[in-house]
Amino acid sequence: MFSGxxxxxxxxxxxxxxxxxxxFTLTCSFADELKVDQSLSHNGVCLTVVEVNKAExxxxxxxxxxxxxxxxxxxxxxxSRVNLERSMVMxxxxxxxxxxxxxxxxxxxxxxEEADGSWYYTFEYDFDIEKAKQxxxxxxxxxxxxxxxxxxxVNSKDNSFQVAIIPFTQEVTNFHTFKEGTVxxxxxxxxxxxxxxxxTYNQ
Numbered sequence: 094m095f096s097g098x099x100x101x102x103x104x105x106x107x108x109x110x111x112x113x114x115x116x117f118t119l120t121c122s123f124a125d126e127l128k129v130d131q132s133l134s135h136n137g138v139c140l141t142v143v144e145v146n147k148a149e150x151x152x153x154x155x156x157x158x159x160x161x162x163x164x165x166x167x168x169x170x171x172x173s174r175v176n177l178e179r180s181m182v183m184x185x186x187x188x189x190x191x192x193x194x195x196x197x198x199x200x201x202x203x204x205x206e207e208a209d210g211s212w213y214y215t216f217e218y219d220f221d222i223e224k225a226k227q228x229x230x231x232x233x234x235x236x237x238x239x240x241x242x243x244x245x246x247v248n249s250k251d252n253s254f255q256v257a258i259i260p261f262t263q264e265v266t267n268f269h270t271f272k273e274g275t276v277x278x279x280x281x282x283x284x285x286x287x288x289x290x291x292x293t294y295n296q
Contacts, residue, residue: 094181095134097189097243099266102174106151113158121177124150134178137241137278138164139194164196165276174267176241189243190236191283197229202275212258214271218279220252228286238280242266
């Protein structure tokens, strides 16, 4: 379980394919603090640490075919920057919103606008009315996870939405690498999904 408050971005240093799985080796400032079996959010995808090299400050995670199909992890290359967040501590403050690390689908960045020190990003995704009825959608001023970052939705439409990014978030996440055409991971609000599902039984 995560909160969508990215700690920093890590860098992919090695990619290895094994049948339909892909092993990613990354480096980050807290790599030597990690342990095998620990959960870590990568661009909003919860992956398990399977190996740690404290001397080189690297660790390894594995993504299966289903994860690669539903997320942007399959597009990563050596040198790619990935948003990282360790799992939430239950006696701490929930600074973002409840993020499970289970990506629902990808979206494409269609516009980047600078606004006197902040930035507006517009994202479009494939809209499915049946999925929307189950909560796979955005609502005005609601929460959404984009590449693992907890954000507030503005200008919500059926298949698109905008988010506003402050300078701090722009700097410490991989948002500063986004441009038109960049593919990102989306996780819609779990509370909205539950409410939508419960509503189907009350009709």
